[in-house]
Amino acid sequence: MVLALIWLVFLLCNSCALVGSLNDEGFALWSFKQSIREDPEGSLNNWNSSDETPCSWNGVTCREEKVVSVSIPKKKLVGFLPSVLGSLSVLRHVNLRNNKFYGSLPVELFNALGLQSLVLYGNSLSGSIPSGIGKLKYLQTLDLSQNLFNGSIPTSLISCKRLKNLDLSQNNFTGSLTAGFGTGLISLEKLDLSFNKLSGLIPGDMGNLSSLQGTVDLSHNLFSGPIPASLGNLPEKVYIDLTYNNLSGAIPQSGALVNRGPTAFIGNPGLCGPPLKNPCSSDTPGVGSPSSFPYLPENYPPQTSDGSNGKSGNDRGLSKSAVIMIVASDIVGICLIGLLFSYCYWRVCACGKSKDEGGGNFEKGTKGRKECLCFRKDESETLSENVEQYDLVPLDMQVTFDLDELLKASAFVLGKSGIGIVYKVVLEDGLTLAVRRLGEGGSQRFKEFQTEVEAIGKLRHPNIVTLRAYYWSVDEKLLIYDYISNGSLATAIHGKAGMVSFTPLSWSVRMRIMKGIAKGLAYLHEFSPKKYVHGDLNPSNILLGQNMEPHISNFGLGRLANIAGGSPTLQSSRMTSEKPQQSAPSEVTTFNPTLTVESCYQAPEALKIVKPSQKWDVYSYGVILLEMISGRLPIIQVGTSEMDFVRWIQLCIEEKKPLADVLDPDLAQDSDKEDEMVAVLKIALACVQNSPERRPSMRHVSDALDRLDTSAD
Template identity: 35%
Template structure:
């Protein structure tokens, strides 16, 4: 009897020993897995700096959450991590994966091995390939956000088997094929966004009624209920969606021989009547296009018109345009002194695969001039498919060669962040340089602060103001972090360069334009809020950016328009504005702090502490000595600490963001998302 009890005790002890050993091994495996992930995505070790100890859970590694010694959450957004996520396949207890707004690449297949995942946020990266059918293994998945990548192929039918899904965000990719009907197998689905892909065919009526037009806009091949085109009797996509898309170079247009070869490939012995008609029409189109290029060249050479496109002449008689660039096509064999051929000049260079268009689309666009600056003119261009973009036509920029210009554009175009206006494409020719940006439909912080002051104005409330400057701070901090080694500044921080998208999210614009000017010219012409040291040094810097942002904070708090570039003689209020840092210091010094704040803010109760806290952040940024100013990362953190839980930009695990207050409701429709 005693021997039996002893044997049982021995077996139990042995089981506990092996269980403990197994758990220890699993914990060690999780740590090793994360270290491998770090090697792949942070090879220089300057991002995940505390991932150095032997145990990821005990040492509280950045972005790592553990339960019972196992890694259950990995949250590392906005870190500029680069590389694949292959190593993460070993984290079998992972529940939350939030890596949005990095530069991760490769496929998303490895994460399908993390069978316990509930929340996946991988938006705004560089993932490519198809959505794997193995995603069906993620039975517990609740939220799936893989938007704003370069994913292609069709949406796998296996998604319909993930019965717990509440959110599916696949917008802004290059997905093709038809939209699967997920209404019946996924009755709990609350959010479904497939906008801005290349989907085609009939859109299931139940899905369209449930999620609305905006969830499927930007897919030219879809048909269904209004405002989509009506489907044919066979529910085939509109002809526009399957028409062959040709590049801007006329020599690349399909010819009769290519059509004939295609017919032979189908096994036909001869050409059908429809094929012959198509060939004839194609040749006529080619002839008309070539003729139009010569006409455009002649008119551009002899006409004084200077419009964005011929369609807008009746609306816009002043400002720059691209019309003169049509002469590029008149000489397909010419080569510029910098090695640029006519073929090169005819192309727009895009930074991602989604929703590309050709130069001719831009030339035909209906355009409206939004404003002129010291470095160029900005237009709002509406393409024929309804897509809206902002186009900046540069003037008097540094006359750099093509290679140097492309290097500058690469710096700007590869920077992705939720609070930075994105450069979508550029066009280079010796005599013309164009930048194409996402169009943001809600104006600027400057117009919201200073526009229509007086009776009848709807004040910009405190919650909205703090959310907008927080967004701008995050965007500027990302720029400084991205280029911490090369110390590339923004160089033109001011309230008119803080733009609002259709959801009321603040984005910093005009980053990188300082690269196109010499330092002295950039300081003089860009017009941002100039720091004291720039009067003598004539140089831009990240510390000067912090000063400029501090002036922007004071502008938000006081409601006063500052002098853009104050000199020692501009110490009092002028027609251009007021030297805000000096004026605020004088008021605070005399203990009249309440006199500093915008009267529109004083109507709100119980925000005095927040106002004073924000004022202290602003004054820290405008310190006279550059070395005493905080970094933009520190500034963003200080603003978050003031009121982060109440900010409209605050994020939950779902990654959702609230929009502006009702007084700033969006008026632009979904066609701005192209």
Template identity: 35%
Template sequence: MAEAKTNCLFLLTTFLLYTLSSASGSLDSDLTALLDFRAASDQLGALWTWNRSDPSPCSTWLGVTCSGGRVTRLVLEDLNLNGTGALSALSRLDGLRVISLKSNLLSGSLPDLSSLSGLKLLFLSYNNLSGPIPPTISSLHRLYRLDLSHNNLSGSVPGSLNQLTRLLTLRLDSNRLTGSISGLSLPRLQDLNLSSNFLTGSIPPSLATFSVSSFSSNPTLCGAPLLPCRDVVSDPSRPGTPNITSNAAAPVPPAAAVVTSTASSKPEAAPPQHNERMSRAAVLAIVAGDFAVLVFVSCLLFCYFWRKFAWRKSTSRLREGEKIVYSSSPYGTAGMVVAGGGFERGKMVFLDTGAQGVKRFELEDLLRASAEMLGKGGYGTAYKAVLDDGSVVAVKRLRDVHVAGKKEFEHHMEMLGRLRHQHLVPLTAFYYARDEKLLVYDFMPNGSLFSLLHGNRGPGRTPLDWSMRIRIAAGAAHGLAHIHHANRSSPRLAHGNVKTTNILLDKNCEPRLADYGLALLGPSVGVATRSAGYRPPEAPPADSRRPWATQKGDVYSFGVVLLEILTGKAASDCGAIDLPRWVQSVVREEWTAEVFDLELMRYKGIEEEMVALLQLAISCTAVPPDQRPKMSQVVKMIDEIRVSSGGEASPSHDSFDSISDSPSVLSEDTSAGTVGVSSQ
């Protein structure tokens, strides 16, 4: 028995020593592979810092990054590296997560990289690589950026690429690829470029949503967004060159041309001059008759509508002195008939803004103003109104809101009017009539956070950078905290409708919360349907007809706003599940950079701030309300994140070329319950 224990102990010790030796030797094997790559590609000495005797190669070797005792990133761009077959040495670096060798002179065929099972980013554009795309590339299941553009690759686009289910970017443009792509299906793809090749056949419907530039300069490629396939026919005398046919521009058949020519040569086919003069006279008579009928009908209509107009004008004189809004105004009818006859006189009430020089105006001034609809929200329609003196205000016409009475409405508006903060849109005036309620706010000229995050996501868009996003988040948090703590008495005041469309930017691009406090006026089904992605789990059903707004609910909604800022996804973009549940499902599975907005990936050194804000957003969207922080705590944590960033983050010159080309990868330690930075 003792001998058996000794043997077991010996075997265990041997196994541990072998494991430790292999682990300690893994970095050595990586360095050996890198030196082999240098010997095959670096003829000009660009990699002179790669010295085997260096005690800390992970920090001094150009373009090399290590993690966990392995080489995980290799970024060597625009270094004139050349050589045939140099890439094969990299297939031994099985710990690599990122490879970027853009803008070099590497040649030869693509090697088998299936051993790099953890590879996530592969950028080999602007080289001289040739040969086919190896089908083994489909074994890189964690790959989500693939850029092989501007090479001399030939052959077909392998259908095995469909196995790359995480792929977000596929760039194969400016090569010599041939064949069909009809079987290509990558549902998560966000960035595609197959232009300047020799691809043929139809574009699959799954790729039809991409722009024309993604498929241009492929002569015989057809289907949306290019020409329909029936209009593209290859010319057998000129391979690769299409013939474009169109029914509208079809040439006249030769037979028809002969008939026309024959007919024109017979003099008896021409009509006599007398008949021609008769035809002209008939046409003139018909035109004159039609004109007379038109004048007669116009006179009848004019008389009819003039009588109605004169009647309305005489009726309006009876109502002179009453403030009546005619239906031509976008704000509806403010003077309404009440039961038993007569009219209820509305009143424009200005609130004390605490500022000097506030311009006051009458309701008639507002009704004469030129109005432009800004959008429809849960509680009504908002308009931009330009008054006669040139001043601009925003007017919200409340709809589908049931208020108990006039006194309650006026009391609530006065309470909202006293909420003054640099991050709140000030309520300056209101109008109340029985069936018409108008709210007047300062106009915010720079749109909403929603439009900045989600508007025009395509060519020519100016991305919203990280410093601006965290600044907006901080400002909105301060404004919401002020609402929560402005009224110390019970019940505590809540916003009730926090979302990105209600975070507006003033003329100085400072964020301001809008529509605060309206949820307490009464139920509105429109709010429930339009704000479904922001509603906390404890909120009543959408068809509930009772007012509902709580501070804990505001915290949940604000957490969804933070997730929108971080992910670039709208609250309703995640299909059957809401945005918080989607983020948590990705966190539980495996944390990757694809959770964050691609437009943030070109900024370097902000990973810790993004992760910290993500932790805060997840805590704000906790299902149990008592597990959510207070807004005062949220403000403190966001301010700490801003201070830790040391100022505005700027785009890194080492970034991967575009918004979708960042080597930054994040991971989460779900067992510890905290998000951390990792190369995994």
């Protein structure tokens, strides 16, 4: 017995000697290392007990020899979170995202009262959030998403007045949101509670969260009852996602809830009213009273003191003599207008009709336009409309050139297609533009063209090509865009015939492009004025700027071409695009004549449904992701036959082929980013699901890609 005690004392002394040189904070982190069961990448190999402080250890940041940050993301660490982390007196940031930590959150962690960010998403942590979290008065970011947490969200959380980013999505939280949620978290900028089991009413005070930005995501929960009208008080640019809950009643039509598409409310069978096609009945709460219509005063229609709506019993209409006088006045007025119209017609057209003459790339149809404006047999527009048509119409204040400058400019053909010719145009002052000539015809539909093109011209996003101006005449229609200098994504991925040298895109550049496209599409789908659909997204329609930033082009082009009469082969109302200007052997469909490059980007339901949907764009985007990951053309040669690109990827997965068979060999130098590539592959596969309902929204895709932040590693 005595020998055993001596041996135990020896072991304890030896253990103290091992870490004896470490300060208190180093000892705390050494205990954290002991809680790690697996470290396959050796991320903690330089955590040595012989050091005096832990400030040189991987993932540790110190200030005045005090640990302020522990950041070890995406290192496949397996273990639990020790309570000793809470003893780090000036700890500000903890980032252990995308590892394999399990167990619960230790209560003692919240003894680090200066904690500003706690990022633990993408682990397997479980249990409830301790109420002690309310002690963190300086907490600004709390991200516990993609874990296994359960229980209710603690009421003490509303004590974290400085909280800006709250993401608890994709867990198993239950219960209701506490009252005071909206008045307590007044600094909140991001809120994501999606994919949980939260129930009860949405707090009415959430409309007080005036600092919110982006998307408020309450989707895929069990919230019930009506949508609080106070949500309309949120900033108008905020997108409110309430899909797939148990909400009921009329959708309030106020503030941030106005002009939202149906995609924000689907999955709630009890909801009614615009923008849903399910009309509200008269007994639906909030429907039926004049006050429920925001544009009518409560006392509409006005009533007199006797309740007769302003009509007296003796007021039986106009007298017979009054009616005769009104009719006679109308006849005289019509005659005068007819005489005036005839005079103007002959006066204007006395100058004679000048013949159109060809003259350079853009001059056809513009000769003689300044000499006189005459009605033509194939035009139904009024004189004032003709004046509008024969001028260059700018769509923003940055347009400083006029039509004459455009016609005198040097022009170079960039490409030709069934939708017309695209020119690179260099003005005298050096400004470079891209001008698309839509062709001739379509003179009867100017107003329709004008409405469509001006709506497109209002779109402003860094990842969408900007339409700056347009020109319309009977036989000339021009669209003037910003010129994007680095060609198309199709060329950047696969090269182009005649290229002397081809430099493959690095993974970081591909990630930048993928994120940019996702942001542009999310803007079109959810944040643009009309919740647009592109309808024909492919790499040839994505242009790359000077810093390889992506710009989605040809948006709305198919409809404009239909109106202008310059596109003879458009299918239904879908947008079309130019043929890729590359030598792609996959375009030779010897063995499968129904398989074309264009069809590879079309969602399966496109063959059955006439009207494009946002989920079509999601599918097309997924194919583009797969193309960028693999570096392959969209049609794969398999033996003596050809296979759809998506089907080929799915076949590789079914046959459990190694990842190297799918990834672009040119990405071999980025092997340290393999986890990121796998994550993007999973996102792509979610986008190309056969069922449209199973595909994510572009906003969710964009958020998922943003989390793959290479700069944070």
